[in-house]
Amino acid sequence: MPGDHGETPPTARGNTGETPPTAHGITGETPPTARGITGETLLDVRGLTVEYVSEQGSVRACDDVSFTVRRGEILGVAGESGSGKSTLITALTRLERPPAVTTAGEILFRPRGAAKPVDLVGLLERDLRKLRWRDMAIVLQSAMNALNPVMRLEAQFTDVLREHDCTLSRRTARERTAELLTLVGLTAGQANRYPHELSGGTRQRATIALALACGPDLVVMDEPTTAVDVVMQRQILANLLRLRERLAFAVVFVTHDLSLLVELADRIAIMYAGRIVEIGTAADLYHHPRHPYTEGLRASFPPLREPVRRLSGIPGSPPDLRDPPPGCAFHPRCPQRFAPCDSVLPVLGPVGDQQVACLLHTGGPTLGHARKERTDDALGH
Amino acid sequence: MLSDTDGGVDARRHPEEPDAVPEPPRHPEEPDAVPEPPVLEAADVTMHFTVRGGLGRTSTVKALEHASLRLRRGRIVALVGESGSGKTTLARLFALMYTPTSGEIRLRGEPVGPRRGRAAREYYSEVQMVFQDPFASLNSMHTVRHNLARALRIHGRAGRDDIEERMHALLERVSLTPTRDFIGKLPHELSGGQRQRVAIARALAVGPKVVLGDEPISMLDVSMRLDILNLLARLRDEEDLALLYITHDIAGARYLAEEIHVMYAGQMVEGGPTEEIIQNPQHPYTRLLLGASPDPARTLTPGGSSVFADVEDSGEPPNLTDPPPGCRFHPRCPFATDSCRRAFPARTELPTGQWVHCWLYPSGAST
Numbered sequence: 001m002p003g004d005h006g007e008t009p010p011t012a013r014g015n016t017g018e019t020p021p022t023a024h025g026i027t028g029e030t031p032p033t034a035r036g037i038t039g040e041t042l043l044d045v046r047g048l049t050v051e052y053v054s055e056q057g058s059v060r061a062c063d064d065v066s067f068t069v070r071r072g073e074i075l076g077v078a079g080e081s082g083s084g085k086s087t088l089i090t091a092l093t094r095l096e097r098p099p100a101v102t103t104a105g106e107i108l109f110r111p112r113g114a115a116k117p118v119d120l121v122g123l124l125e126r127d128l129r130k131l132r133w134r135d136m137a138i139v140l141q142s143a144m145n146a147l148n149p150v151m152r153l154e155a156q157f158t159d160v161l162r163e164h165d166c167t168l169s170r171r172t173a174r175e176r177t178a179e180l181l182t183l184v185g186l187t188a189g190q191a192n193r194y195p196h197e198l199s200g201g202t203r204q205r206a207t208i209a210l211a212l213a214c215g216p217d218l219v220v221m222d223e224p225t226t227a228v229d230v231v232m233q234r235q236i237l238a239n240l241l242r243l244r245e246r247l248a249f250a251v252v253f254v255t256h257d258l259s260l261l262v263e264l265a266d267r268i269a270i271m272y273a274g275r276i277v278e279i280g281t282a283a284d285l286y287h288h289p290r291h292p293y294t295e296g297l298r299a300s301f302p303p304l305r306e307p308v309r310r311l312s313g314i315p316g317s318p319p320d321l322r323d324p325p326p327g328c329a330f331h332p333r334c335p336q337r338f339a340p341c342d343s344v345l346p347v348l349g350p351v352g353d354q355q356v357a358c359l360l361h362t363g364g365p366t367l368g369h370a371r372k373e374r375t376d377d378a379l380g381h
Numbered sequence: 382m383l384s385d386t387d388g389g390v391d392a393r394r395h396p397e398e399p400d401a402v403p404e405p406p407r408h409p410e411e412p413d414a415v416p417e418p419p420v421l422e423a424a425d426v427t428m429h430f431t432v433r434g435g436l437g438r439t440s441t442v443k444a445l446e447h448a449s450l451r452l453r454r455g456r457i458v459a460l461v462g463e464s465g466s467g468k469t470t471l472a473r474l475f476a477l478m479y480t481p482t483s484g485e486i487r488l489r490g491e492p493v494g495p496r497r498g499r500a501a502r503e504y505y506s507e508v509q510m511v512f513q514d515p516f517a518s519l520n521s522m523h524t525v526r527h528n529l530a531r532a533l534r535i536h537g538r539a540g541r542d543d544i545e546e547r548m549h550a551l552l553e554r555v556s557l558t559p560t561r562d563f564i565g566k567l568p569h570e571l572s573g574g575q576r577q578r579v580a581i582a583r584a585l586a587v588g589p590k591v592v593l594g595d596e597p598i599s600m601l602d603v604s605m606r607l608d609i610l611n612l613l614a615r616l617r618d619e620e621d622l623a624l625l626y627i628t629h630d631i632a633g634a635r636y637l638a639e640e641i642h643v644m645y646a647g648q649m650v651e652g653g654p655t656e657e658i659i660q661n662p663q664h665p666y667t668r669l670l671l672g673a674s675p676d677p678a679r680t681l682t683p684g685g686s687s688v689f690a691d692v693e694d695s696g697e698p699p700n701l702t703d704p705p706p707g708c709r710f711h712p713r714c715p716f717a718t719d720s721c722r723r724a725f726p727a728r729t730e731l732p733t734g735q736w737v738h739c740w741l742y743p744s745g746a747s748t
């Protein structure tokens with residue numbers, strides 16, 4: 001947009017003038033480092049708190065959420081229904097709408113070429129619009145939400161491409177659209193289709209292609225494959241991984257399917273009742289889950305080929321966030337709970353290479369003694 | 382490498398269960414054991430739906446072709462396959478919601494046709510369905526008590542004086558205890574898992590011999606699914622129920638069922654003892670399905686390969702108004718030949734107890 005120059009807002013990234021070398025880099029060659037995870041932090045979320053405010057009171061659907069995402073990394077976020085995954089995604093992309101309100105925290109985002117990170121919380125809509133698609137893109141569960149049903153794919157792609165690069169000719173935009181569609185396994189000919197003419201899986205691929213159109217650094221995905229069959233899911237995700245190798249974008253991938261994340265993600269964050277209760281590498285979380293909820297969740301997925309054992313899931317059901325349990329929100333269901341669990345709020349802290357929010361692990365100075373005296377009757381309820 | 386579960390242990394009884402009551406293995410999987418006759422059976426059923434398009438045109442959805450399936454006492458049969466493969470259609474045929482285009486449904490060997498009134502009630506006192514959405518089988522305006530009482534009364538399963546007692550017993554059977562905490566609740570006051578238990582209790586109220594579960598856990602929170610699967614397993618064991626378990630989730634099917642049957646685009650393609658299907662799938666589609674299912678052990682065991690590495694695009698299932706001739710999987714099958722395009726292969730029985738419909742396995746090869 002012409003207005004990009006000159007009026008640099010105080011918090012905006014400082015690269016408004018120069019074109020980052022890899023923007024629109026999809027057409028270009030493979031970046032030298034095939035797999036682009038570097039130590040560099042792309043996204044740094046600190047203490048993010050989101051509430052749904054109403055007259056009856058407020059529901060804190062994201063509570064003091066902190067994590068980082070490095071360039072090129074896939075961070076999986078797993079949690080059950082109502083744990084706050086979608087709330088987190090809409091807050092990250094600043095697509096949140098009332099009654100949702102971000103009441104605390106910051107989202108520091110540092111796209112390629114930016115001199116320093118910018119806090120997305122409090123950024124003006126106008127400035128956010130510049131970041132969307134070009135630096136950060138979103139893919140939702142229902143591709144229909146992202147695609148305009150009355151526009152052919154090509155028109156939608158061209159719109160997005162040209163909005164972020166007004167120098168692009170129609171013809172180039174068309175060529176790029178064809179290229180993008182091929183990238184996700186569609187044919188260039190499908191550019192002439194309306195979304196409703198495509199199957200669910202094909203639509204979802206088109207949405208991913210659209211998300212990648214402007215070469216973003218971060219793609220945020222909310223249950224992108226929940227509505228498609230496993231075979232299609234695997235094809236889409238295999239494709240996503242290949243593209244990630246090539247284009248080095250980072251992904252925040254939200255799902256209730258932990259078993260899928262274990263295969264897909266580099267690191268996994270487990271959410272329960274609006275809080276992150278554990279973060280670690282996929283292998284660590286799978287082999288040594290530290291939080292009792294993670295353990296229970298892991299044991300809720302029967303193995304595909306390994307020997308079958310009786311599994312039991314997790315007793316009880318997730319809490320009602322309008323009236324969350326005091327202390328650790330998991331305590332009413334926790335098989336390992338002990339005295340302080342119903343009054344002391346565990347915070348996320350390092351345990352080995354993982355981060356865990358559980359009093360068993362991160363009791364803090366005053367709780368050191370409590371670990372030993374677990375009340376057995378706690379299990380009786 | 383994958384054969385840890387072999388050695389004659391009946392994995393479906395989950396032997397490592399710490400609190401398991403030891404029971405004799407009741408269902409030997411040897412193919413030559415004489416099985417007891419099925420309670421409910423689909424014999425070569427085909428279901429074509431006529432749908433009205435625009436401009437008065439009609440078309441035919443060929444939803445199910447020549448499907449056969451047998452449900453036996455005390456056994457769970459899982460039916461897996463992707464969306465639109467015909468699983469619900471088969472369950473609804475069992476529930477007499479449609480009249481098959483050809484073939485028949487048999488209850489204890491007797492063909493059952495369309496039924497009304499008393500005859501229908503008699504059938505449903507033996508065959509019950511549990512749906513994906515528990516609200517579908519519960520009246521959401523009424524309490525658990527009302528819902529259960531109605532089911533008990535309609536089928537004459539309880540008189541005035543023992544009805545309350547029977548309702549508590551039902552809630553007990555589905556582990557909604559203490560039962561007095563649940564009996565007065567409205568469906569929406571319960572968690573999803575509890576609601577599905579009430580739906581199961583309602584199905585059990587009539588004392589059925591067969592329960593048809595159409596994705597009964599897919600709407601539940603992940604952590605609550607196992608509980609329902611364990612409940613179904615217990616009902617199978619304690620009440621000798623015959624269960625049809627429909628699902629997309631092949632790992633869950635393996636956990637629960639003694640037999641897995643795989644459908645693709647309206648055709649039954651493979652079936653047999655669970656472990657054979659999982660460890661030794663024969664049909665190219667079964668292999669594709671298993672290869673695509675999440676399996677953390679595959680990636681995370683040392684030396685395990687990334688499952689995403691070798692995934693090729695293999696297209697999508699066909700439109701059933703104009704399905705490919707012959708084996709409907711042929712447009713996606715790497716082994717397809719002319720025979721595959723010409724005719725659907727006959728059923729081939731394999732020595733493992735599996736059967737498969739695929740030209741790669743010449744019929745009669747092992748019979």
Ligand SMILES: Nc1ncnc2c1ncn2[C@@H]1O[C@H](COP(=O)(O)OP(=O)(O)OP(=O)(O)O)[C@@H](O)[C@H]1O
Binds near residue numbers: 061080081083086321
């Ligand atoms: N518009 C809203 N108004 C009030 N509360 C809301 C609203 N949207 C969500 N919530 C509440 O916020 C909590 C988190 O919801 P969210 O949609 O983020 O969960 P989720 O993890 O995405 O769940 P799912 O797996 O079902 O998609 C829930 O308790 C929900 O009831």
Ligand SMILES: Nc1ncnc2c1ncn2[C@@H]1O[C@H](COP(=O)(O)OP(=O)(O)OP(=O)(O)O)[C@@H](O)[C@H]1O
Binds near residue numbers: 430467469
């Ligand atoms: N009453 C009906 N009228 C017309 N077509 C139908 C009807 N019921 C099912 N179909 C079609 O028959 C095919 C099989 O559908 P069915 O619901 O049995 O599949 P399914 O395996 O249960 O799928 P899912 O996993 O999505 O539940 C589909 O193409 C569906 O659109």
Ligand code: SF4
Binds near residue numbers: 332
């Ligand atoms: S803090 Fe206590 S209740 Fe919470 S997960 Fe840890 S042990 Fe369980």
Ligand code: SF4
Binds near residue numbers: 665712715717740741
């Ligand atoms: S019959 Fe032919 S097309 Fe069908 S699965 Fe077998 S080899 Fe493939």
Ligand SMILES: [Mg+2]
Binds near residue numbers: 086087
């Ligand atoms: Mg959500």
Ligand SMILES: [Mg+2]
Binds near residue numbers: 468469470595
């Ligand atoms: Mg169905």
